[in-house]
Amino acid sequence: MLYMLRLFIVNLGIHLAVLFLGLFLVIFFTKNGAALDEVEKYKYLFLVSGLVVFIERLIYYIKYYKFHILPYSLKLFNRVNNEQKESKIYLDKFKIYDKKSNTYFFKNRLSIDKKAYIDLKDRIIHLLGYEDKNEVEFEIKAHNKKEVAIKLFKLPKKFDWHIGLLKDKNIYLGHNKDGSYYLPLENLTSSICCGESGSGKSNFLNMIIFSLLQNSQYIEHLDFIDLKGVELSRYELNNTTFTDNIEEANNLFENLKNEMNNRFKEMKEKKDLTYNGNFRICLIDEIGTISTHFDKKLKENIFNNLIEIGQKGRASKVLLLIFSQKIDSTNIPTNVLTNLQGSFLLRTSSQFNINNSIGLNEEVEEITRTRVQDFPKGRVIFKDGLSSEKVLLQTPFLSQDVQNSMIKYFQNWINK
Numbered sequence: 001m002l003y004m005l006r007l008f009i010v011n012l013g014i015h016l017a018v019l020f021l022g023l024f025l026v027i028f029f030t031k032n033g034a035a036l037d038e039v040e041k042y043k044y045l046f047l048v049s050g051l052v053v054f055i056e057r058l059i060y061y062i063k064y065y066k067f068h069i070l071p072y073s074l075k076l077f078n079r080v081n082n083e084q085k086e087s088k089i090y091l092d093k094f095k096i097y098d099k100k101s102n103t104y105f106f107k108n109r110l111s112i113d114k115k116a117y118i119d120l121k122d123r124i125i126h127l128l129g130y131e132d133k134n135e136v137e138f139e140i141k142a143h144n145k146k147e148v149a150i151k152l153f154k155l156p157k158k159f160d161w162h163i164g165l166l167k168d169k170n171i172y173l174g175h176n177k178d179g180s181y182y183l184p185l186e187n188l189t190s191s192i193c194c195g196e197s198g199s200g201k202s203n204f205l206n207m208i209i210f211s212l213l214q215n216s217q218y219i220e221h222l223d224f225i226d227l228k229g230v231e232l233s234r235y236e237l238n239n240t241t242f243t244d245n246i247e248e249a250n251n252l253f254e255n256l257k258n259e260m261n262n263r264f265k266e267m268k269e270k271k272d273l274t275y276n277g278n279f280r281i282c283l284i285d286e287i288g289t290i291s292t293h294f295d296k297k298l299k300e301n302i303f304n305n306l307i308e309i310g311q312k313g314r315a316s317k318v319l320l321l322i323f324s325q326k327i328d329s330t331n332i333p334t335n336v337l338t339n340l341q342g343s344f345l346l347r348t349s350s351q352f353n354i355n356n357s358i359g360l361n362e363e364v365e366e367i368t369r370t371r372v373q374d375f376p377k378g379r380v381i382f383k384d385g386l387s388s389e390k391v392l393l394q395t396p397f398l399s400q401d402v403q404n405s406m407i408k409y410f411q412n413w414i415n416k
């Protein structure tokens with residue numbers, strides 16, 4: 001309490017000093033250098049404006065009391081060590097609340113320790129008065145050198161799909177802290193999606209396909225490969241092909257590689273940096289089934305082609321979207337994985353999956369309070385293949401009926 005009072009008095013003092021000096025200068029100059037007794041005539045103006053500032057500051061401190069007291073309560077400070085004197089402590093301070101983005105900024109005159117905020121996030125949430133820990137999500141970002149930005153937001157755990165989420169030239173990836181999140185089709189890269197059984201992978205896969213189909217005019221062909229299921233065979237569209245046969249898949253990759261190289265030739269002739277035509281996109285569900293196949297030579301050929309497509313595909317608009325429960329080297333060779341630029345991570349208890357798709361735990365903790373193994377169904381972290389930005393998303397639920405009616409919708413439109 002004493003700390004708050006001190007903070008308030010210092011802050012009020014600064015504001016009043018600036019106000020009075022400003023008023024004095026205005027009067028002084030408008031009255032062509034009036035004497036002090038001239039200024040005295042305006043004492044009521046000083047009094048009223050001083051009172052207004054006092055009330056405004058008081059309301060501000062009462063309103064953001066919890067945020068002002070937070071660095072003090074949680075001992076968020078930085079210190080300088082001087083050889084002669086004792087070390088000096090600089091406490092972090094609440095700077096401002098940005099209403100538009102619902103973000104709170106804290107600053108420190110020396111430099112700020114973002115990790116301390118990440119480590120204390122549960123206590124911060126508690127201190128701010130959110131009793132139910134699951135009620136609110138927490139994102140923390142470094143802002144300038146000496147500030148951290150804390151954004152509190154809510155993500156629904158479950159919501160329904162509707163066709164209005166589809167958008168021309170964009171892929172809808174779910175809802176993030178600001179609402180619907182779209183990846184421009186132009187920025188799509190070859191990507192890996194991993195999540196354990198029941199995490200909502202198939203649901204997510206179908207949702208991505210809807211966005212791709214909505215953008216059919218920019219996509220030459222979509223190839224679906226699933227060696228263990230028939231879910232993707234339901235689409236039966238003029239611009240899609242499905243295979244559950246490994247030899248056919250091998251031929252397809254050979255084909256895609258040739259197509260990619262032809263596109264490169266054309267680009268070279270035209271001196272284009274990116275291919276000036278439509279995308280070829282291949283979706284592979286459960287890539288692990290290829291790794292377990294007995295024919296070593298066939299597997300090797302497939303994986304070599306996947307590596308090449310992953311490496312060079314983006315400029316020529318030939319892309320791979322690979323889905324897998326696990327991404328260790330027994331499921332997907334490391335060379336294939338490292339050449340997929342983007343990643344999507346759903347619920348998993350495997351630290352290997354997390355590290356090799358998104359990165360360190362600390363990076364995950366910056367954007368969510370929920371551990372990846374506790375993610376609800378359909379919760380995804382997307383790592384952008386171009387910018388490496390990480391985004392926390394919740395994907396809508398697609399019931400069987402919704403999936404069937406969407407497939408019918410695309411059949412009526414594309415197969416016409």
Ligand SMILES: Nc1ncnc2c1ncn2[C@@H]1O[C@H](COP(=O)(O)OP(=O)(O)OP(=O)(O)O)[C@@H](O)[C@H]1O
Binds near residue numbers: 197397
């Ligand atoms: N976004 C979502 N929101 C709510 N519930 C979901 C969501 N996605 C999936 N579910 C629920 O989770 C169940 C499993 O989803 P899904 O089949 O997509 O998971 P999966 O990871 O593909 O599992 P598997 O690998 O075993 O097929 C679904 O039947 C559905 O009820």
